[in-house]
Amino acid sequence: MQERFYLDPYATELDTYVQRHDARGLVLAETLCYPLGGGQPGDTGVLTFDDGRVLRISDTRRDRETREILHLVEDGGPLLAEGTPVRLTLDWDRRHRHMRIHTCLHLLSVVIRAGVTGGNLNDQSGRLDFDLPEGMELEREAIETALNQLIAANHPVNVRMTSGAALQAQPELIKTMSVTPPLHLPEIRLIEVDGVDLQPCGGTHVARTGEIGRVLVKKIESKGARNKRVVVALAD
Known part of the structure; x- marks a missing residue:
């Protein structure tokens, strides 16, 4: 996963896709969301799907073992299939x-x-x-x-x-x-x-x-x- 928050910390939107989604969290191919660390909170944001549905990201963490960035999403929906395209919009003001x-x-x-x-x-x-x-x-x-x-x-x-x-x-x-x-x-x-x-x-x-x-x-x-x-x- 490319860590776009380092490449361009001022980017607010990104078109990407789901790599994996399980009980631990959602992994995207690329992300703008900074994971909790160094005293700085994890980012929040919104995922928008091609059909207009939206899903909120409530927190972002880094897996200690795999170093993957895990997006924690609000309850209420099924696990997303690998390859699902999404638009990630960062809670920029925060x-x-x-x-x-x-x-x-x-x-x-x-x-x-x-x-x-x-x-x-x-x-x-x-x-x-x-x-x-x-x-x-x-x-x-x-x-x-x-x-x-x-x-x-x-x-x-x-x-x-x-x-x-x-x-x-x-x-x-x-x-x-x-x-x-x-x-x-x-x-x-x-x-x-x-x-x-x-x-x-x-x-x-x-x-x-x-x-x-x-x-x-x-x-x-x-x-x-x-x-x-x-x-x-x-x-x-």
């Missing part, structure tokens, strides 16, 4: 907000220079947890100002590829302390915010930081002796 927030979290990891112990996002907000010494305080207004300055600078966001071996030689690029990139792979995807940041990431991102729009730092809280959680949200 995905685009994921892209904006995910890129913002990369910028947050630039503003706060500390190891990242966890993170998550949805279509409204996102958070990162940082490994910081006990008693160290973070200033909400200063973080918010720095984030919005980076966003307003409209830096290009690009994808670069590297190898596991090359990444091992640059451990400073790995900011996450809780999850290690698959260093055994011959190719690993890097997200570069031009002149600002470079780190491995499998998520989808906007093309320029200005696309994120203004953000708010909603909350800063302690989650342990050395763990500070920072929650950011889109202002609109």
Whole structure:
């Protein structure tokens, strides 16, 4: 299956066909739907058939063993036959907000220079947890100002590829302390915010930081002796 969400993260519609449909989920020949991973939710959308029928995709996951992308569809219909043609329409507004927030979290990891112990996002907000010494305080207004300055600078966001071996030689690029990139792979995807940041990431991102729009730092809280959680949200 071609992973079109990497080839063109801005594509919203795709004509494809069913490869397999069973109790685990629906596998398409190609897909626009990003599967749950790296703190980013799986995409949702609609399948439209030649006769006008529609079927909602309620979630997208990746099978841990086969690495196939499984589309989870709403109940109420029979299993689809192999080869059935469909038009896939992505829930674009939801995905685009994921892209904006995910890129913002990369910028947050630039503003706060500390190891990242966890993170998550949805279509409204996102958070990162940082490994910081006990008693160290973070200033909400200063973080918010720095984030919005980076966003307003409209830096290009690009994808670069590297190898596991090359990444091992640059451990400073790995900011996450809780999850290690698959260093055994011959190719690993890097997200570069031009002149600002470079780190491995499998998520989808906007093309320029200005696309994120203004953000708010909603909350800063302690989650342990050395763990500070920072929650950011889109202002609109």
